[in-house]
Amino acid sequence: MRAQEVQAEKARGDQVRGRPATVNRGTTADRILALQSEAGNAAVTQAVQRALDSTSGTEDVSAAHTAGTGGVSAGHASGGHAIQRAVWTFNGSTRTQHVMGQNSGVWFDENGQSRTTAELQIDSTSLQHGDKYDDVTRQLHSSGAVAVSKRGTIPDHKYPQRETRTRKAVVEAQQKMATALALLNAAGGAPGGALLQALRSAFPLFQTATPQQIGELLPRISEVLRRVQAGLNSQGAQIALVGEASILDPSARSANASGAAGWVDSSTKDVAARLRPGYMKSEELPSMDSGRTGPINLREEGEVAWYVIHEATHRFAGTLDYQYSSYDHELAEDAAQAGLATVLDPATAAAQDAAMLGRRAVRDPSTYTGQNETQRPKRQENWYAMGRRALMNADSYAHFVMTATGSPIPRS
Ligand SMILES: [Zn+2]
Incomplete structure (x- = not known):
């Protein structure tokens, strides 16, 4: 049974991990x-x-x-x-429908100040509770284009919370992708500092590349993020919240059984590609396609920005699961190592530290196993052996956007 679950997970799911909690980091x-x-x-x-x-x-x-x-x-x-650099959050309960179809309603900043939609000059007919408007960039981060629905049974008393949390995760994902894109654009082809660290953490092939070599591949990363951004902002974007699955819905049943956070059903092109043996083993720069169709399916564990980004790259940019990130494991390891360093003798602590960081060094892409590994050490080794495959790896994009916008980066 366990083997079946693992198969199901590989086939369509995304393993649940603890994810960085949303930290309020100001505007x-x-x-x-x-x-x-x-x-x-x-x-x-x-x-x-x-x-x-x-x-x-x-x-x-x-x-x-x-x-x-x-x-x-x-x-x-x-x-x-007086201008404050504020991010305004839409309170859906204040909404009144405007005669012209435009949404009225009130927005609040972190200090409790309020503005109306008209005062902020926000032009949208589909505002949702929790949408955010950034004063500086004049960008609206909205879940308004996303239709949220149920897949299977979710009790009435639970559904509104799940929809609210999901919409919040979509807005956070949008906000963070916009920031990541701004940073990439501003890098002008030669990223440095914190942006470079995030890039090297999420796309390990960059560990041994010069900033100029990385710069040449940045347009590709930006393109994936732009597609996801546009996709989530376009009418027709759908997220299905997965509840107790009907016996007629094997995808949802196997996701529930495996504990996957979410999935997007494969396109016929994906299915065809998978019939080719060893197709993920190829080291050619993967092609970008128009993505898949249908809804992004999320289980409760997936209702966070990390998985919204991950699943949205499958849906709108055709990414694959070459390898899940070892992000949580490495952060936990960093914390444990910092604790041990205070009690071990310096030589032992230094040796352990070197061994830990050695496991995080980029590896020969020909050692990539050809599939998403679920167990360490293979799981971690495979991440560092992805090579250029990382540029079409769903979890690399979630890992990059979160760490480029302030989530901690594992040591390297
Ligand atoms: Zn995935």
Whole structure:
């Protein structure tokens, strides 16, 4: 039975792991600026500056930031409000339908200040509770285009929470993908600092590449993220929340049995490709296709930004599961190692540390086993042996977006 479950998981599921909890890290602008100061990447500041220049005119982000004004600066919008670098969150219960079909309603920032949809000049007919609007980039991060439905039975008292949590995860995924894309664009083909660390962690082939070699492959990573962003923003995007599965739904039954976090049904092209023996063993740069069709299916464990990104790359960019990340394992190992270092003699601690980091070194891509491994040590070894396959690996994109936007990066 266990073997069957593992097969089911390989076939269509994504193994559940603990994922970085959503940490409230302040406004997107503050995050970008924090990343910028860590990364020492003046281009990020310039990008934010350009965005501001094109909208509100007179703000000086870097000056406000270095002056330690805590993210508040003194410019004035045309409406006369003092500009704060705020992220506004839509409260769906305040919605009233506008005569023109546009949504009215109230948005709140982290300090409890409020603005109406009209005051923020947000033009959308499909706002959802929990949508976010970023003052600096003027980007709306919305789950409004995503139709959320049930697959199987979910009790009425549980369904609204699951939909709310899922929509929140979609908005967080959108917000983080937008930040990651801005950082990639600002890197100008030669990433450095924290962005480079996130890239090397998520796409291990970059460990031994120069920033210029990495730069040549960045357009591809940006393209996958743009497709996912556009897909989640387009009408027709669907997420099905998986409940107790009917006997007529074998996909959902096997996902429930294996504990998968989510899945997207394979396209006929995927199925055909899988008939070719060793197709995942190829080291050719995988082609990008238009993705799969149908809904992104999420079990409760999958209702977080990491899995929304992971599944959305299957759905909208045709990624595969070459290998799941060992992210959680490595973070736990880092914490344990830091604890041990205080009690072990220095020589032993240093030897253990070297062994741990040695397991995280990039490996020869010809040693990749040809399938997503579920058990260590193969699972971890395979991650580092993906080579260029990582550029079409679903979990690499989730790993990259989360770590590029502030989730901790395992040591390397
Ligand atoms: Zn997957």
